[in-house]
Amino acid sequence: MTLSLAVLADTRPRTPHRLAPGVTDVRRPTTSPFTELSERGRAPAAAGLQAVLVPADPDGVDPLVAAADLLRHSRHLRVVAEVAPEIATPVYAAKLSVSLQRFHAGRLDWLLRPDAWPAPASRLEEWIDVARAVWTGTGVTIDGVHHGVLDGGFGGALAGQPLPRLHVVRGTRADAATAPDGTDVLHVSLDGGLEDASRSLGGRVLGVEVEVVARPTAEQAHRDADRLGVDTATGALVGSWDDVAAGLDALHQRGAGHVTIVPAEPVADVYRLGEHVLPLLAPAGDRHLEVARG
Numbered sequence: 557m558t559l560s561l562a563v564l565a566d567t568r569p570r571t572p573h574r575l576a577p578g579v580t581d582v583r584r585p586t587t588s589p590f591t592e593l594s595e596r597g598r599a600p601a602a603a604g605l606q607a608v609l610v611p612a613d614p615d616g617v618d619p620l621v622a623a624a625d626l627l628r629h630s631r632h633l634r635v636v637a638e639v640a641p642e643i644a645t646p647v648y649a650a651k652l653s654v655s656l657q658r659f660h661a662g663r664l665d666w667l668l669r670p671d672a673w674p675a676p677a678s679r680l681e682e683w684i685d686v687a688r689a690v691w692t693g694t695g696v697t698i699d700g701v702h703h704g705v706l707d708g709g710f711g712g713a714l715a716g717q718p719l720p721r722l723h724v725v726r727g728t729r730a731d732a733a734t735a736p737d738g739t740d741v742l743h744v745s746l747d748g749g750l751e752d753a754s755r756s757l758g759g760r761v762l763g764v765e766v767e768v769v770a771r772p773t774a775e776q777a778h779r780d781a782d783r784l785g786v787d788t789a790t791g792a793l794v795g796s797w798d799d800v801a802a803g804l805d806a807l808h809q810r811g812a813g814h815v816t817i818v819p820a821e822p823v824a825d826v827y828r829l830g831e832h833v834l835p836l837l838a839p840a841g842d843r844h845l846e847v848a849r850g
Contacts, residue, residue: 559808559837562607562636563600563826564765564818565626567593567616590625593617597626599823600633603830607634609667609723609816618643620652627660636665636723641673646687647705654691654714662718667743669725678702681736684722688738691719723763735760741814746791763814764807767792768825770800770833784820800829801836 569592600608608626610619623637639649649666656664666687670680679702686703689696694709710717721740735742743763769786771777774795781794788794793803807815819825 558813559804560606560761560814561804561834562609562634562814562816563605563829564816565593565596565600565608565610565622566613566822567610567619567622568613569616590617593622593625594629596822596826597629597633599826600830601630603826604834605633605817605826605830607636607665609636610638611667612638612640612643612669620644620649620656623664624656627656627663632663634663634665636667638667638669640669641679641683646683646703647690647708650687650690650710653720654710654717657717657720658714665721665723665740667723667725671726680724684736684738688719691717743814743816761813762811763816764812765816765818766803766807767818767820768800768829769794769820770797770825770828772796772832774799781820786820797832797836801833804833804837 597608610622610626612619616622619637619639620643623635626633626635637653643649644652653664653666668680668683670677673679682700682702686698686700686705689698690705690708691710694711694715695707696705696709697707698705722738723741723743724735724739725743726735739760741761741763743765746764746766767786767790769777769781769784769792771780777794777796777799778788781788781792786792786794793800795803804815817826817829819829
C-alpha cells in the first residue's frame with residue numbers, strides 16, 4: 557500500500573515582534589505573507605514530501621490564491637487547497653482551478669470540509685455534482701437546491717483538463733461509509749479507530765492529520781513540544797527520529813494511506829523530517845513511499 561506524506565502549510569502571517577514601549581521601527585517590512593508562503597512551500601519540495609495542504613483561514617491567504625503561488629514555485633509538489641462555500645461556489649471554484657490544472661500538470665487537489673457547511677450532506681453532494689458537470693461538459697444547465705449553472709462548461713483549451721482529486725474531511729470513522737461518490741481521499745480524525753474506517757472506504761484512500769515534533773533525542777523533542785505548545789495527549793508524534801518514523805509507520809499499518817503532517821515549526825521541522833525521518837521510511841514490504849523532488 558502506498559503511503560503519501562503531505563505537510564500543512566499555514567497561510568497566516570507570522571506575528572510581528574513586539575518592540576519595547578517608546579521604540580518605533582520605520583523600516584519597510586522585509587517579508588510579506590507570500591514570502592512566508594514560499595518558504596513553507598519550498599521546504600516540503602526540497603524535503604521530498606509529496607504534497608502541501610492549504611487550509612482555509614479567515615486570517616490567512618485564500619487557499620486557491622496560495623495554491624497558485626505554491627504550484628508556480630514547484631515542479632512536482634501536489635497542492636491540496638481547501639474550498640469553502642463562503643469562498644467559492646462549485647462553478648467559481650472550477651473556473652479558478654482549471655487554468656491551474658492546465659499550467660501545472662494537474663497537480664491541484666480540492667479539499668472539502670462539509671461538517672462546517674449549512675446542510676452539509678445534501679450541499680456536499682450537489683457541490684461535487686455541479687463542479688464535475690461544469691468541468692467535464694459544455695452547455696451544462698443545473699438548477700439545484702444550493703447551487704446552479706446555466707449553459708456552463710469548459711471548451712477549447714480548457715476542455716479535458718484532469719479534475720482535481722477530491723479530499724473530503726469527515727469528523728469520525730463512522731462517517732467513512734457516507735463519503736460521497738468521487739471522493740479520492742477521505743480524512744478522518746485520529747481517534748484510534750482507523751482500522752474500522754479503512755474497512756468501509758470502498759477503495760478510497762484514508763487520510764489522517766497529525767502534529768509532529770522530531771528531534772535527535774526524545775528528551776529534546778518533548779522539551780521543544782512543551783515550548784511550542786504541542787499537546788501530546790491529542791496523538792501528536794513527539795520523539796526521536798526513530799520514534800517519529802515508527803509512529804508514521806504505525807499509522808500506515810493501521811490503514812492510513814495519506815498522512816498530513818502538522819509541523820510545530822512550519823519550515824525548520826519540515827527540513828528535519830526530510831533529512832532524518834523520511835530515510836527511515838524507505839520502502840519496506842508492500843509499502844511504497846510517494847515523494848516529490850523539486
